[in-house]
Structure formats: structure tokens, C-alpha cells
Amino acid sequence: MIARKWLLVLALLTPGLGLILLLIGMVVYIAIAQSFGFYALRGDSAFSTEFWSEVLGRKLFSKAVRYSIYVGVWSAVLSIALAYPLAIWLRKPFPGSIGIGAILKAPLLVHGLVAAFLFINVISYNGLLNQAMQGLGIWSEPRRLQNDSNAIGVLLLQTWKNMPFALLLLAGAVQSISEDVLDAARDMGAGSWARFRKVIAPLTVSGMQAAMVIIFIGALADFTFQTTVGPTNLQSMAQLMVSFKVRGDWHSAAVVGVSLMIIALVGSAVLAVVARAVMRGRIR
């Protein structure tokens, strides 16, 4: 009976979970194998660490790694820093709070490419922002804002797109804190900052970590924002991987892909641990 039940469960899990594990497992396996010279689509397939040493030694690669981490970390931090106060503000319903919540979450419905287009429209050379700044007399002539070299445009877009997502997760976490706990803290004389540090922050840390990690991985691996509004003298890791692949250099693309996965994993773990330490007040 037990064996029959297990067989049934396995049979039921195969089309769903089974296919997920098969596809993602194969993708990760092929990426690792190709980064070590196997599964060559041209030439010999043999074990080699040459691709790793070659790609890792290139300045292009280290610049892409630094740049992607910069975008990943800042996007996550900015989105969460903006979403936290909003989540706390919207914790208790008030007249109009549903409308405000809907407005804040609206970017979730807008495709990233559309967001990029809207953004380009606003910041273009003859765009609204330049016009407004000139009209106000702040700038004497239009400035080139598109593809800025500090990737402010990319960070703005990432925050625009991800803040609502962080808000969604944090609002859920903040709303689940019982009113009694906050009342108790208030009765004991805790001000709003103390209530945040000592009650809200520790109780919402797992929701915050989840938002942080998901936004970090998404922004770290960004391709579309980078290629549409990002700096032209820098490449993100995903962009570098695609450019290797387009040239038919699958092994180098695989090295970048595997590095991206490792950075995503290690980076997420580091961010989660740091976020927990900060929120629990161990680092001041």
C-alpha cells in the first residue's frame, strides 16, 4: 500500500515537477558542461579549463561582473527602501488607501520594455524633462540623459518596476503583525522609530529577504533595461553572455552564464544574511 501510494505520488508529480527538474537541470548541466569545453557545436568536445581562464582574465568580464552586481544590489536596496515606509503607511486602511495601493502597484502591470520606452520618451534630448528644466531656467540647454554612464536610468527603471513587487511582499508581512504587539510597544513608551526597529523590522525580515533576493537576481541578470537605456560603454553579464552566444562562442557564453548563476546564489545568500543582521539590529 505504501509503495503504491509512493508510485501514485511520483506519477502525479512527473508531468509538473518532473519536467521542471528535467528542463532546469538540463539547462544548468549543459551550461556547466559547455563552460568546460564539452558539447561543442563546432570542433572537438573535450575537457578544458581554457575557456574559464580566458574569460576570467578579460577586463570585459570583470567590468561586466562589477557592473551587474552594482545594478543588482542598488535596485534591491532602493526598491525596498522605498517600499518599507509605504507598506507601513498603508498598514491600516484609511479612506483612499485602496486607491493609493492600486496606483502604487500599477507598474506591475506594465511590461519592462514599455516602461523603457516611456522612460526614453521622458528623458530624450527633446523630451519632457529637458523641456521642463529649460522652462524653469535650471538648465540653459538640453542635456543628453539617455544611456548615462552611471546607469542611473537603469536603476530608476529597475526601481520603478520592482518597488511595487517589494511593496506587495512587505505589505503582506506588515499587515500580519497584530495590533496588540504594536500597542504594547507604544504603551511601553516606544516612539515610531523604536517601534520600527524593535517590532516591525524583526517581524517582517523574511518577507524583506524574499523581496531583496528576487529583485537582486532579476536586476543582476538584466538584459532589456541595460540594452535599451543602459550605458553604452558597459555590458551587463546577461548582455555579455548573449553577445558571446550570437558570435557562436558557446563555451565563453557558458562561462559567463555559470558565473552569473554562482554570483546570483552567493549574492542572494550574502544579501539575505546582511539584511537579517541589519534588521535584527546586530549591525548599527
Add this chain to the structure above:
Amino acid sequence: MNHAWLNSMLMAMVVGIAFIWLAIPFTMAVLWSLVDPVEPWTADKLLPPTMSFYRWTDMWENSSLKSALVSSYTLAPSAAILALSLAFPTAYALGRISFPGRETAKLLCLLPLVVPPFITAIFFSSILFQLGLNTWRFGAIVFAHSILFLPYAIRILTVSFEQVRQDHIDAARDLGASPFARFRVAYLPALRPGISATLLIVFIQSIEEFAIAFIIGSPDIVTIPTLLYSALGQDFVRPNAAVLSLILVVPNVFLMLILERLMKTANPALLSGKG
């Protein structure tokens, strides 16, 4: 009173920011899509001097828009139906059978969401090359989309299966219902909103998906996002990009609003008529 004042200040601020953040860019997109080519919209004019639907009809007749719409709106329902059928058995197991490791299985189902999409796209295309299936583009995209969005499908259907009431199943059995009749009277009413929500969410995600469609589909299959991407890059014509942006965004906003309603009605008490 001080608190109420602060609240209204904050509300005014959010509405003001949302105006700059959402209303102005979208109004500009609509205006740009209406710019008639006989007279360009220059920086010194507040509104386009001549407005018409020329860009819309021109895009419809002379660009890949038609084929992009056909492929996007064929890929998406196919992926949605495939994802629903693949997720159904797994969701049943996760929602109605208790077995050791169930929570781990639920977590593993989220894997496609944490692997960066361009990694999945590139190395899935590498697998297709290894298998000699690299010309099988349409099927490959449908397959990849349905697996990539299985996490949503499994999650929603698992919750629906958990909400099926055991007393309804037992009552149906006691009254001598066949397995099919039991499914129809006890399971289906509780599952229906979950099924619609699953179809809808995979549909929306598939319409919007870029990495797989871009890497696997090019150059033969153009979808709306890949067409918009090229309109933003190598052949940037602002009014055309505006038309494409609106075509991508407007239908999906309505679909998302329907989805939100469906997710709210996924409540067994409402469906079975008792609390």
C-alpha cells in the same frame, strides 16, 4: 488632527508622483502614436500639430505587427493549456495527498523563477541544437513557456485543490457517484476559479515573455515584445514604438484586472454556498 493632515499630505504627494510616474508618460505614448507624418511633432509644440491614426494603419499594413500578433496570440493560449494540463496532476498530489517531502516538492516547483531567464533561454537553445531540434521554434517556445510558468500554475491549482471540501467528496461517494461524477460535483466547482486564473496568468506571462522568444524565436518567429525590442533599438521610430507599447500594455492591463477578480473569488465558501 495632525495625523489626518499628514495623511492627506502624503496622499497628495503619492498622487502627484503617480501623475509624473504614470499619467504623463502614458499620455505621451498615446500622443506619439497619433503623430501624423505630414508634420513632425517638434519640441516647441505642446501637442502634435496633426493627429491621425496613420501610424496605426501603416504599422498594421506594412510591418511585422500582424505576424507578431498572430504568433503571440497563438503561443500564449497553447502555453496556457499545456501548462494547465501539466500542472493538474502535480497540484492534485501537492494539494490533496500528504506525503513526506511535500514542502520540499512545493519549493522545488519554484526553480524556474530563480534561474535568470536569459540563462534558461540560451542553454535551452543549446540543448535544442544538440538534439538537432533548433528549427522547431514554435513548439520549443510553447514547451519552454509552459514549463517556465508552471510555478504559477502549480501554486494556484494546489491552493484550489486544498480548498475542495472532503465532506462534498464523501457525500458524492456515499450517494454512489462515479469518479467522474464526483470530480464534476465535488472538485470542479472549487477548482473553476483556479483553472481560469491559471490559464489567464500563463497567457499573460507568455504574451509578455521576452528572453525565450528573442533567443529561440529569432529570426523566424516575431512576438510583440521582440518586435517592440527591435523598435526600441536598431530601428527606433518613436511613433511606431508608441503604437507597439500600447498594443502590448492595454489588453494585458484588462486581463490582469480580470485575474485579480478571479483570485478573489477563489473561495470555497462562496462556491459551495455555506460558510
